Amino acid sequence: MKKLPPWGWAVIVLLLVLLFNLVKTPGFFEFHVRDGRIYGSLIDILNRATPVLLLSLGMTLVIATGGVDLSVGAVMAMTGATAACLIAQPTNSPLSSINVHQSIPQIIVISLFVALLCGTFNGMLVSWLGLQPIVATLLLMVAGRGIAQLLSNGQIITFQFPAFQAIGNGGTLGLPNPMWIGVIVACLFGLLVRGTALGLFVSAVGSNPIAAKNSGINPGRVKMVAYVLTALCAGIAGIIGTADIQAADATNAGLNLELDAILAVSVGGTFSNSGRFSIFGSVVGAILMQTLTTTILTRGVSADATLIIKAIVVVTVCLLQSPEFRNLFSKLGSFVPKKSGGVA
Amino acid sequence: MSRANLQAKLPVMITAVVFLALYLGAGLHFDNFLTLRVFFNQFSTNSFLGIVAVGMTFVILTGGIDLSVGSMIGCTSIMAASLMKFHHVHPLVGLGIPLLFGILIGYTQGVLVAKFSLPPFLVTLAGLFFCRGVALFISQETLNIEDEFFKKSLSEVSFHITDKATVSVPSIIFILVVAVGMFVSLRTPFGRNVFAIGGNRQSAELMGLPVRKTLIGVYTLSGFLGALGGAVFTIFTSSGNATSATGLELDAIAAAVIGGTLLSGGYGSVFGTLLGVGILGVVQTAIAFDGNLNSWWTKIVIGALLMAFMLVQKGIERAATRKVTV
Numbered sequence: 194m195k196k197l198p199p200w201g202w203a204v205i206v207l208l209l210v211l212l213f214n215l216v217k218t219p220g221f222f223e224f225h226v227r228d229g230r231i232y233g234s235l236i237d238i239l240n241r242a243t244p245v246l247l248l249s250l251g252m253t254l255v256i257a258t259g260g261v262d263l264s265v266g267a268v269m270a271m272t273g274a275t276a277a278c279l280i281a282q283p284t285n286s287p288l289s290s291i292n293v294h295q296s297i298p299q300i301i302v303i304s305l306f307v308a309l310l311c312g313t314f315n316g317m318l319v320s321w322l323g324l325q326p327i328v329a330t331l332l333l334m335v336a337g338r339g340i341a342q343l344l345s346n347g348q349i350i351t352f353q354f355p356a357f358q359a360i361g362n363g364g365t366l367g368l369p370n371p372m373w374i375g376v377i378v379a380c381l382f383g384l385l386v387r388g389t390a391l392g393l394f395v396s397a398v399g400s401n402p403i404a405a406k407n408s409g410i411n412p413g414r415v416k417m418v419a420y421v422l423t424a425l426c427a428g429i430a431g432i433i434g435t436a437d438i439q440a441a442d443a444t445n446a447g448l449n450l451e452l453d454a455i456l457a458v459s460v461g462g463t464f465s466n467s468g469r470f471s472i473f474g475s476v477v478g479a480i481l482m483q484t485l486t487t488t489i490l491t492r493g494v495s496a497d498a499t500l501i502i503k504a505i506v507v508v509t510v511c512l513l514q515s516p517e518f519r520n521l522f523s524k525l526g527s528f529v530p531k532k533s534g535g536v537a
Numbered sequence: 538m539s540r541a542n543l544q545a546k547l548p549v550m551i552t553a554v555v556f557l558a559l560y561l562g563a564g565l566h567f568d569n570f571l572t573l574r575v576f577f578n579q580f581s582t583n584s585f586l587g588i589v590a591v592g593m594t595f596v597i598l599t600g601g602i603d604l605s606v607g608s609m610i611g612c613t614s615i616m617a618a619s620l621m622k623f624h625h626v627h628p629l630v631g632l633g634i635p636l637l638f639g640i641l642i643g644y645t646q647g648v649l650v651a652k653f654s655l656p657p658f659l660v661t662l663a664g665l666f667f668c669r670g671v672a673l674f675i676s677q678e679t680l681n682i683e684d685e686f687f688k689k690s691l692s693e694v695s696f697h698i699t700d701k702a703t704v705s706v707p708s709i710i711f712i713l714v715v716a717v718g719m720f721v722s723l724r725t726p727f728g729r730n731v732f733a734i735g736g737n738r739q740s741a742e743l744m745g746l747p748v749r750k751t752l753i754g755v756y757t758l759s760g761f762l763g764a765l766g767g768a769v770f771t772i773f774t775s776s777g778n779a780t781s782a783t784g785l786e787l788d789a790i791a792a793a794v795i796g797g798t799l800l801s802g803g804y805g806s807v808f809g810t811l812l813g814v815g816i817l818g819v820v821q822t823a824i825a826f827d828g829n830l831n832s833w834w835t836k837i838v839i840g841a842l843l844m845a846f847m848l849v850q851k852g853i854e855r856a857a858t859r860k861v862t863v
Contacts, residue, residue, distance in 0.1 A: 261658060324847055325800040327602060327658065331787055336840025342833035452662055459659050497677070500670030504663040508649065515653045 199462025200474030202513045206460075206506065207481045210488055218491050231367045234487060242483035243375040244269070244430040244447070248454035249475040250382045251423025253463050256455070257399045257470035258416050260319060260326030265427040265454060267337030268311045269447030272431035274341040276304040277350040277441030280357060285346040297357055301432060308428025311337065312421035319420060320413035334451070341443035351440040361437030371433050378429065382422075382472050392470075395419065400468025456507045457482050462514060481506075547853055548797030549809040552846070556812050556819070563823040570826060573702035579818045580708035584773065585610060585766040585782065587711045587814045590789040591718040592762030594810045595755045597793050598722070598735045600802025601650060601657035603756065605664030606763040607785035609639055611778065612672035613767025618680035618777025621687065628687040632768045636761065642668065643760015647753035665786070672779035679778045682771070692775045707769045714762065718807040731755060735802025791839060792817055795846045799854075816842065 214221040214234075224233040248265045255262045278288040279300045293299040311333055318329035363370045386392030397405040398412045405412055427447070435441050460481060461474025485506060489499050512518045564571035580587075589606040596603045613635035620631040642664060649660045682692075695703035722728040730751040733741040742748050771777055796813030798805025820838050824830050 318844075322848070322851055324851065328790065328794055328800055328843070328847060331790065332840050332844050335787060335791070335843070336837050339833040339836030339840065342831070343837070347831055347833060452665065455659070455662060456666075459656075464656065495674065497670055497673035500666045501674065502670075504667035504670065507666075508655075508660070508663045511655055511659060512649070512653060515655060517653045 198471070198474075199469055199514070200471045200477055201462070202510050203460045203462065203474055203477045203481055206510055207477055207484060210481070210484050214488055214491075218488070221491070226367070229367060230364045230369075234491070236368065236372070238480065238483045238487050239375070240369040240372050241487070242479050243371040244434060245450060245453045245457055245482060246375045246476060246479035247378055247426045247430040247433075248423075248450055249457040249461070249479045250379060250472065251419070251426040252451075252454045252458045253382075253461070253470050253472055253475040254386070254395050254419035255326070255416075255423050256458050256463050257395045257468070258412075258419050259399050259402070260330075260416065260419070261455060262315065262330045262420060262423050263327065263451050264311065264315060264330040264333035264337055265423060265430075266447035266449065266451045267334050267341065268308055268424050268427035269431035269434060269450065270341040270441075270443050271311065271337055271344065272304045272308050272428040273435035273441040273446045274344040274350065274443050275307045276300055276357075276432055276435050277352060278344055279303060280354050281350050281352040283346065283348070283350055286344060286350075288344060295354065300357065304432055305425060305428045308424045308431070309421060311427075312424025313417070315424065316417035316420035320416040338443060341441075341446075345441055345443050347443070349440055349442045353439065358436050358439055361433050361435070371437070374429065374433065378426065379472070379476055386472055391415075391418065395470065396468040398468075399470070453482055454479070456503065460507055460510045464514075545804075548846075548850055549806060549812070551849060552795060552797055552809055552812045552816070556816050559816060559819045559823070563819060563826070567823070567826045570823075573699055575822065577698065577702045577704055577708065579815070579822065580711055581705045581773065583814050583818045584705075584707035584711035585770040586785060586788055586792065586817070587811065588714045588766040588769060589759075589763050589785065590792040590810045590814055591714050591807055592759035593786070593789040594718070594793045594796070594798055594805060594807050595722065595731055596657070596759045597790070597798050597800055598731050598802055598805055599752060599755050600735045600738070600800075601752070601755070602661065602790070602800075603646070603664075603759045603763075604658060604661040604786045605642070605646065605668055606759065606766065606789060607782045607787075608665045608668040608672065609642065609760065609763030610767040610770050610782035610785060611780060612668040612675075613639060613764045614771040614774075614781060615672045615675050615680065615777040615779045617768060617771045618682055619675050621682050621684050622680050628682075628684055628691065631687075632771065635767055636764045639760045639762075639764020639767070640757055641760075643757040643763070644753060646760065647756030650756060651749040651752035669779070669783075675779065676777075677779060679776055681776045687772075688775070691772045705773075707773045710765070710769050714765070715807060715811050722807050727751065727754060732803055735804070737803070788817060788839075791843050794843060794850075797846075797850070799850065 221234045224231055224236070252262055252265065275288065278286045279291060279293050280295065282289055282292065293303065315330050315333060318324045318332070319326050360370055365373055386395065394410050394415045397408070397410055398415045402412045431447065434446055457478035458475045461471055461478035463470040463474060482503065485503060486499050489502060490496060569575065589610065593603055593606060616635045616638065617631050620626050620634060621628055646660050646664050649655050650657050691706055695705045697703050722731065730741070730746050733744070733746055734748055734751055738748060770782065792813035793805065793810045794800065794813070795816055796805070796809030796811070798809060817839060820842070821835055824835050
């Protein structure tokens with residue numbers, strides 16, 4: 194049997210879910226054009242998958258270098274709060290002294306700068322101080338939400354700014370903007386890891402940091418790049434989220450999305466310390482997560498079941514990838530005599 | 538005390554000093570902070586955090602992590618409440634069935650980690666989703682428990698130490714769990730295996746220690762203590778809520794780390810975790826006492842404390858390795 198690529202199982206499960214919908218959910222594959230926009234379940238899935246997709250792109254690199262980034266949800270909250278404060282100019286916010294006069298490029302640059310700072314902070318803790326990634330990023334996960342609340346003075350900041358809102362809920366060429374952003378960032382990541390040496394470095398650091406160091410790679414710098422890229426992705430996701438709901442909610446923005454992203458990456462065949470990672474797998478993983486959610490909702494099953502089903506699917510896909518699990522099955526299979534078996 | 542012994546005890550000693558400094562500092566700053574009543578209240582309000590933190594300490598000592606304990610509390614508390622409210626079972630049965638559920642989930646996680654070598658954070662993350670899903674599936678509303686036996690002999694019981702200071706059932710369970718946890722980690726073969734696996738899993742395997750069994754045992758223990766934390770939470774609040782204790786797993790990890798347990802495993806103590814829980818409790822109470830500080834300062838202060846402790850640990854670690862290499 195030819196060996197499946199790491200993302201193989203995720204693709205198979207995604208196809209199975211789609212097949213299930215083809216048979217069971219009428220209208221799942223239909224598209225409508227209204228006001229120059231294309232609507233349909235599939236478009237909706239891709240649109241809603243964007244935040245998790247963005248997070249999982251960066252998370253892939255972080256997990257491949259043997260780490261994990263728990264702070265992405267909090268970084269989303271911080272960038273979202275920054276953007277909203279710059280637009281709405283609330284009086285009690287520490288950011289009220291900065292007036293960007295509703296310039297969208299400035300809003301985006303300043304918000305992403307906040308994300309960049311967060312990523313650098315995580316990267317410094319992990320690569321320079323050598324802290325365990327789980328706790329190093331736990332710091333910002335706990336404190337970050339506090340900082341986001343500090344920025345917005347504990348309130349939900351709302352604003353009316355149609356040009357900025359278009360980032361989250363507008364459309365271009367008939368397709369929603371978040372989807373375009375997701376596609377563009379995913380392609381950039383693909384180019385970055387396959388077109389430059391970064392992908393090779395990440396694999397090297399992930400599989401054996403000492404060997405990587407001896408062959409002239411600086412593991413610290415590679416990890417730093419991974420954490421900064423992840424935070425930037427989280428920043429973009431945060432801006433999209435804020436623009437979509439025209440508000441910044443420091444407590445709930447991006448809540449638990451770090452978990453979705455980690456699950457998406459793992460389902461996509463990226464495991465820590467293996468040096469093996471797949472950007473494509475993570476994209477499939479993120480879409481699979483959203484397809485599951487949408488399928489469950491359209492089937493009329495209560496939304497709570499989503500969590501249970503996600504957990505079961507993730508454990509199953511990861512088990513299928515685990516060598517021990519396959520050995521167990523080949524052992525069971527060996528009771529049946531095969532063409533070249535141990536039956537003497 | 539020998540030099541090596543001193544170095545091993547240093548993180549816990551630093552934690553103890555910080556705890557005392559914070560406690561006395563808050564006591565000098567606020568009136569009534571140093572009373573026995575506030576002291577014993579700390580045990581009640583932090584009982585479920587403390588119980589799951591003991592389980593977390595064992596898991597971290599093996600070099601793993603258990604992210605499912607927070608949602609385990611939510612899940613078991615709503616399960617217990619719904620069993621008592623809708624199925625009218627006896628409170629002891631109503632609290633017992635969730636404990637079995639916790640053991641089962643913990644065991645499953647242990648098998649996935651130990652037997653199939655899946656990463657602990659991934660397995661327990663799936664566990665987090667699963668438990669929260671089950672909890673929301675049972676009920677999305679807060680269920681109040683009206684059972685007479687439950688009220689008379691569990692939730693409304695308190696033992697007076699002085700006329701104002703009382704000890705509740707949750708705090709007694711908490712103290713018992715800490716005592717048993719200390720005994721198991723220091724005086725039993727299981728405890729020694731836990732330290733051995735965390736120190737160096739390969740060596741432990743080569744020594745013939747039951748690595749897989751111990752790992753499964755550790756995750757089962759953490760699942761059980763998560764469910765026990767849920768039972769205590771139910772007793773403490775006299776109700777069940779599916780979304781309660783969200784993010785508590787991170788507080789438990791923070792408590793263990795502040796208490797001097799190394800996340801790479803093999804090094805730490807249940808007693809240190811007790812001090813860690815104490816520090817988190819004092820910070821929270823002090824911010825509540827102040828009244829002017831917003832609740833988000835709790836998060837920022839806990840984050841800053843966590844970071845400070847990790848830097849201290851790193852410093853000690855580096856000093857120790859330098860001495861070995863020279």
